[in-house]
Each structure stands twice: as C-alpha cells, then as structure tokens.
Amino acid sequence: MTCARSPPYIIWSRCELSVADNSLSEQTVTSGIQTQSIADMNAKYxxxxxxxxQVSMSLCDIPEPEQELVDKxxxxxxxxxxxxxxxxxxVHEVAAPxxxxIGEGERGAAAKDLWEDLQSKPEVQAMVKVASALAREVGPLVDQGRAATLGMYAQYLRPHIGGYLDWCISNIKAHLDKFLPAEP
Structure with a gap:
C-alpha cells in the first residue's frame, strides 16, 4: 500500500493498494516493521x-467469605x-419546633394538607406496596452479591490491603465517635 500526499497546505491525498494473489500463504498483515501471516495471527488470537x-472461568468460582469477616x-x-x-x-429533635x-402558617397548613392527601391516595399506596414487595424480592440477591464481594475481597484483596483498610476504618471510627456517635 503506497500513499502519496500533496503539500500540507492542501488537504488531499491519493492512496493505491497493490493486491497480490489471494491464497492464504500469500496474504500478510503488516504491523509496523514486522510482517506476519494470517495463520500466525489466528493462532495468537x-x-x-x-x-x-480461563480467567473468566476462574472468576466464576467465588470463594465463601470467612465467618470472622462476615461478622466484622x-x-x-x-x-x-x-x-x-x-x-x-x-435532626428531628432540632427541626421539630x-x-x-411553619405548620401554623398558611403555606405550612397547605403543605400539611397536601401531604395527608398524597398519603390517602390509592395510587401512592399501591406504589408503596410495589416498592416494598420489590425490596423483599431483591433482598436475597443483595445478600448473594454481598457474600460474593466479601469472598472476592477475602481471597484476592485482603492479603494485600486488609491491614491498611483496617487501620483506615479504625481512624474513621475515632472521628465518627466524636461527631456522629452510635449511641445517643
């Protein structure tokens, strides 16, 4: 394949493709400087x-997480x-007053009436029922995904980053205990 280009100020080019015999042994694929036959390329593919x-099949065998990791x-x-x-x-304690x-005012009363009206509509009740049923159906899938993720973490990542992650969680817990404690 030869290409002739005109000077850079003119955007125009002409390419010629020389085609030889189409037999398998004659066809070549040019990659940079090396020339390889189609059979060699097919073998590499x-x-x-x-x-x-093999990699995708090895990823299908997801190890079970250790009980200690699940408990943690x-x-x-x-x-x-x-x-x-x-x-x-x-937040509720501070915002309630x-x-x-706001509820005593004119707009607050209108918003409260709108909220009560929405809760009494059958369409909203049906959406709540559908959402709760969907959450019950998706729950086991989420548990399986969580178990698979913990198993993959335990097998492949924990030996390398487990100590660092534990250190990070301990430091974050110390700050959260000051600003957002678990106990009231």
Missing part, C-alpha cells in the same frame, strides 16, 4: 481467547445504621 476464557462486616454495618438513626433523631411553627 486463539491463544488470547483461551487465556481470557455485619458489626460495622449495624454500627453505621445506629449512627444514622442517632443523627436522624438529633421549626416545622411546627
């Missing part, structure tokens, strides 16, 4: 495909939920 399939995760999750509930309680004052 086959080896790459086999290696990719569940403990951290429950502590996090306690922190969120405590924060919600504090403000919300009551």
């Amino acid at each position: 086959a080896i790459a495909l086999i290696l990719a399939l 995760y569940n403990n951290l999750k429950s502590t996090f939920y306690k922190r969120l509930l405590n924060a919600y309680g504090k 403000v919300i009551e004052k």
Whole structure:
C-alpha cells in the first residue's frame, strides 16, 4: 500500500493498494516493521481467547467469605445504621419546633394538607406496596452479591490491603465517635 500526499497546505491525498494473489500463504498483515501471516495471527488470537476464557472461568468460582469477616462486616454495618438513626433523631429533635411553627402558617397548613392527601391516595399506596414487595424480592440477591464481594475481597484483596483498610476504618471510627456517635 503506497500513499502519496500533496503539500500540507492542501488537504488531499491519493492512496493505491497493490493486491497480490489471494491464497492464504500469500496474504500478510503488516504491523509496523514486522510482517506476519494470517495463520500466525489466528493462532495468537486463539491463544488470547483461551487465556481470557480461563480467567473468566476462574472468576466464576467465588470463594465463601470467612465467618470472622462476615461478622466484622455485619458489626460495622449495624454500627453505621445506629449512627444514622442517632443523627436522624438529633435532626428531628432540632427541626421539630421549626416545622411546627411553619405548620401554623398558611403555606405550612397547605403543605400539611397536601401531604395527608398524597398519603390517602390509592395510587401512592399501591406504589408503596410495589416498592416494598420489590425490596423483599431483591433482598436475597443483595445478600448473594454481598457474600460474593466479601469472598472476592477475602481471597484476592485482603492479603494485600486488609491491614491498611483496617487501620483506615479504625481512624474513621475515632472521628465518627466524636461527631456522629452510635449511641445517643
């Protein structure tokens, strides 16, 4: 393949493609300086495909997480939920008088009536039922995904970054205990 280009100020080029015999042994693929036959390239693609399939199949065997890791995760999750509930309680405690004052006004009464009207509509109740049923159906899938993620972490990442991650969590917990404690 030869290409002739005109000077850079003119955007125009002409390419010629020389085609030889179409037999398999004559066809070549040019990559930089090296020239390889199609059969060699197909063999390389086959080896790459086999290696990719082996990697994907090895990832299908997800190890079970250790019970100690599951307990640690569940403990951290429950502590996090306690922190969120405590924060919600504090915000509700501070905001309740403000919300009551707003509710006494004209606009606040209208907003309160709108909220009560929305809660009584059958469409909203149906959406709540669908959402709660969907959450019950998705729950086991989330648990399986969590177990798979913990297993993958325990197998592949924990030996390398487990100590550092534990150190980070301990430091974050110290700050959260000051500003967002789990106990009221």
